[in-house]
Amino acid sequence: MPPSDDRMDPRAWSVLFVLAGAIFLEGIDVAMLNVALPSIRADLGLSTGMLSGVVSAYVLGYGGFMLLGGRTADLLGRRRMFLCWLTVFLLFSGLGGLATTGWVLLLTRFVTGVAAAFMAPAGLALVTANFPEGPRRTRALGVYAGTAAGGFSLGLVAGGLLTSLGWRWVFFAPVALSAVILCAAIPLLRDDEPDERPVRGFDLAGALTVTGAMLSLVYGVVRLEHPGAGLTGTLTAFAGGLVLLAVFVAIERRSAAPLVRLGILRSGPLVRADLGAMLFLASFAGFQFLATLYLQELRGWTTLQTGLAMLIIGVDTVLAPTVTPRLVNRFGNVRVLFGGLVLAALGYALFLPVRLDWTYAAMLPTMVLLGLAFSLTYGPLTMAGTEGVDEREHGLAGGLLYTAMQFGTAVGLSAVTAVNVAALGTATTRGGALDAIRAALLVPVASAVVAVVITAFGLRSRTGTGTGTGTEEIVEARPAPADVSA
Numbered sequence: 001m002p003p004s005d006d007r008m009d010p011r012a013w014s015v016l017f018v019l020a021g022a023i024f025l026e027g028i029d030v031a032m033l034n035v036a037l038p039s040i041r042a043d044l045g046l047s048t049g050m051l052s053g054v055v056s057a058y059v060l061g062y063g064g065f066m067l068l069g070g071r072t073a074d075l076l077g078r079r080r081m082f083l084c085w086l087t088v089f090l091l092f093s094g095l096g097g098l099a100t101t102g103w104v105l106l107l108t109r110f111v112t113g114v115a116a117a118f119m120a121p122a123g124l125a126l127v128t129a130n131f132p133e134g135p136r137r138t139r140a141l142g143v144y145a146g147t148a149a150g151g152f153s154l155g156l157v158a159g160g161l162l163t164s165l166g167w168r169w170v171f172f173a174p175v176a177l178s179a180v181i182l183c184a185a186i187p188l189l190r191d192d193e194p195d196e197r198p199v200r201g202f203d204l205a206g207a208l209t210v211t212g213a214m215l216s217l218v219y220g221v222v223r224l225e226h227p228g229a230g231l232t233g234t235l236t237a238f239a240g241g242l243v244l245l246a247v248f249v250a251i252e253r254r255s256a257a258p259l260v261r262l263g264i265l266r267s268g269p270l271v272r273a274d275l276g277a278m279l280f281l282a283s284f285a286g287f288q289f290l291a292t293l294y295l296q297e298l299r300g301w302t303t304l305q306t307g308l309a310m311l312i313i314g315v316d317t318v319l320a321p322t323v324t325p326r327l328v329n330r331f332g333n334v335r336v337l338f339g340g341l342v343l344a345a346l347g348y349a350l351f352l353p354v355r356l357d358w359t360y361a362a363m364l365p366t367m368v369l370l371g372l373a374f375s376l377t378y379g380p381l382t383m384a385g386t387e388g389v390d391e392r393e394h395g396l397a398g399g400l401l402y403t404a405m406q407f408g409t410a411v412g413l414s415a416v417t418a419v420n421v422a423a424l425g426t427a428t429t430r431g432g433a434l435d436a437i438r439a440a441l442l443v444p445v446a447s448a449v450v451a452v453v454i455t456a457f458g459l460r461s462r463t464g465t466g467t468g469t470g471t472e473e474i475v476e477a478r479p480a481p482a483d484v485s486a
Contacts, residue, residue, distance in 0.1 A: 017111060017122050029174045032158055054106055062406050064114075066117040088177055097170075121395050125386075148382075203255050210245070279447045283444035319372070346369055352445065
């Protein structure tokens, strides 16, 4: 079958469904837990700080270990890492469902986040390894990205249904899904043997410093959500993270087999894709949090009603694998991405004049535009994060992309929380709470607009290159073979 043929045989579809199922698992796991938090607090008697810690522990594990996870997949084998950490994800999700104290729940969520940090970039690298660059990879990544985004939106509804049966089902359901994916993945997945030469020179010092830096920076971002936690501790976390990051860069410059080849960061398209992903996820995470506050605390909607209200955003599950690949093949990756980000900015802006008596019909345009935005954005971001990068570094590229997404999610939540708390002040009325939400809604709008501006530079760089699939826009990211580990 020629590489330009976008048809896939049954085995190829089976491999894709297994890998897409894993990223769907991650999205639905996070979304369901967010919906179940009030029930968990009521049953286990958790304090607000401990309840927040349950969410933050996952973010710390995920964001802190993502770069290490991505490079480890390149060095030790994508299939091996994927299967190993999927098993860890399964086990600790089950332990979370059996938790009787907040500390056990916090520990299980941290390890689950670490497992996702190793599993996600390995899964993305397996997708790119199994589908050659061209229409087939575009279609495969469209399905993969659509499933990832759909997992989060559908998880809001599934979480509401399962929590009505008991919050522990929010943990046990991913166990069942993980087991099915694992049983299918073992015979289906294939991976080239990793190059043993870099493993013998594994950059342990780089691994320790970058993991410490990511943990410290993510912890600093999480602390921003709690103004009462103290400014000194927050600044110390950021300072420590930046110092460790500087040490990491110095180590990588001198390492014969660096954990992260710094030359990959000279790719303008890759950097734009990662920045765009960070800002896009920051805007959506902030909006989703504020919309939940508005619907549940100001309007009195149930968790299930809130999930159903946002269900239309999950239209990307259908559009991303069907319509988006055709648009990318016709107009190019960057143009499609730019259009999606513009729709996102418009959707957030339409929600700014929200009132206490708004009907769902008034909210629907925003939800529809966000569904279309995810359809046009998530897949192209995933494609841009790896296109033009040497196949041997796809795990690293995936780690960079998912690190940007996780940081974006954390920053978006922290920023809207900080603005909301500051704007609310001592107000106790519903009107005061609504004004605070309106003020915080400016954060998602601003994030989306900045993402649009950054992506526009990618459009400018295409001047004179013609149209196509978008691969010509990222040619500069393709490293020379001799530069892979230097």
